[in-house]
Amino acid sequence: xxxxxxxxxxxxxxxxxxxxxxxxxxxxxxxxxxxxxxxxxxxxxxxxxxxxxxxxxxxxxxxxxxxxxxxxxxxxxxxxxxxxxxxxxxxxxxxxxxxxxxxxxxxxxx
Amino acid sequence: xxxxxxxxxxxxxxxxxxxxxxxxxxxxxxxxxxxxxxxxxxxxxxxxxxxxxxxxxxxxxxxxxxxxxxxxxxxxxxxxxxxxxxxxxxxxxxxxxxxxxxxxxxxxxxxxxxxxxxxxxxxxx
Numbered sequence: 001x002x003x004x005x006x007x008x009x010x011x012x013x014x015x016x017x018x019x020x021x022x023x024x025x026x027x028x029x030x031x032x033x034x035x036x037x038x039x040x041x042x043x044x045x046x047x048x049x050x051x052x053x054x055x056x057x058x059x060x061x062x063x064x065x066x067x068x069x070x071x072x073x074x075x076x077x078x079x080x081x082x083x084x085x086x087x088x089x090x091x092x093x094x095x096x097x098x099x100x101x102x103x104x105x106x107x108x109x110x
Numbered sequence: 111x112x113x114x115x116x117x118x119x120x121x122x123x124x125x126x127x128x129x130x131x132x133x134x135x136x137x138x139x140x141x142x143x144x145x146x147x148x149x150x151x152x153x154x155x156x157x158x159x160x161x162x163x164x165x166x167x168x169x170x171x172x173x174x175x176x177x178x179x180x181x182x183x184x185x186x187x188x189x190x191x192x193x194x195x196x197x198x199x200x201x202x203x204x205x206x207x208x209x210x211x212x213x214x215x216x217x218x219x220x221x222x223x224x225x226x227x228x229x230x231x232x233x234x235x
Contacts, residue, residue: 037155037220044148044205044225045155056210056223088155092218095170099145099157099218 002026003035004102006090012110013039021105022088028069030086033092036074039104040085042062048087049074111222112136119229126233129208132189132206132226139185140164141210143216146191148202149228158204159191163214174200184197196233203228 003026013019023034031052037045047056049065052072062077076083089102132144146158159180160169168180179192188208196209205228210220 014152017156033218037221039155044227045222047210047221047223050210050221050223051219056115090155090157090221094218097216097218098171099147099160101155101157104154 001098002029002091002093004091004100006087006089006102006105008105009103010106010108012108013079014110015079015081017079019079019083021074021076021087021106021107023067023072023074023102025070025072025091029072029091031068031072033094034065034067034072034095035090036092037088038083038085039088045088059061079107081109083107112208114208114224114226116204116206116226116229117187118121118233121215121232122196124197124233125165127194128196128231130191130204130206130229132191132210134187134189134231136209137208137224138212139182139187143214144182144189145207145209145216146156146180146189147205147207147225148200149205150199150202151219152188153184153202156202160216162187162216165230166214167216169216193231196231198233201231203230 034052039045053065075102115133145160151234161180205221206226207226210223
């Protein structure tokens with residue numbers, strides 16, 4: 001089973017700054033099966049990025065994803081107040097078929 | 111509007127059973143694989159189970175295999191999770207979620223693009 005490790009655990013930044021969140025896999029992951037989600041308190045997760053770099057419908061272009069193999073990155077180019085939340089990466093494994101999530105990165109206002 | 115609405119959560123004793131439901135609307139339910147994902151209070155997300163669009167194929171996390179059963183009724187646009195032999199560690203919010211990619215199989219390509227609001231299960235004596 002592939003383990004996803006996100007870093008940092010907490011990231012403290014100010015609005016307008018650039019955020020870089022990391023997701024590292026314990027073994028190589030197909031980019032096609034790597035996604036990122038945003039979750040705000042009391043809300044369900046929201047799909048941001050799929051296929052490592054494709055934005056989901058309605059997601060602003062300040063969100064971008066990149067990476068391949070074992071290292072993936074979510075970048076928020078210029079933080080808006082509504083971007084402060086917890087972010088999870090997720091991968092799909094085909095044998096056995098299952099999803100696994102990283103432990104999350106909390107993005108907080110500095 | 112595409113929507114998922116969970117129900118069926120509540121308080122149950124250890125060893126007990128509960129069935130969760132997820133009513134879908136606004137899309138062709140049978141064309142999409144569906145998943146259950148849970149989240150313990152203050153913790154991260156844990157995928158629990160998935161089912162193909164037809165219901166013919168099911169998949170489970172090791173933590174629930176043999177205790178939980180996922181199913182669907184495409185005529186009622188409803189997803190289910192039958193939970194037996196419940197343990198304290200099953201106390202979480204349970205979300206149902208729709209695969210973004212159309213197709214009968216649980217392919218994982220595209221992630222999960224629609225989520226319900228969640229239903230809370232508490233296992234306690």
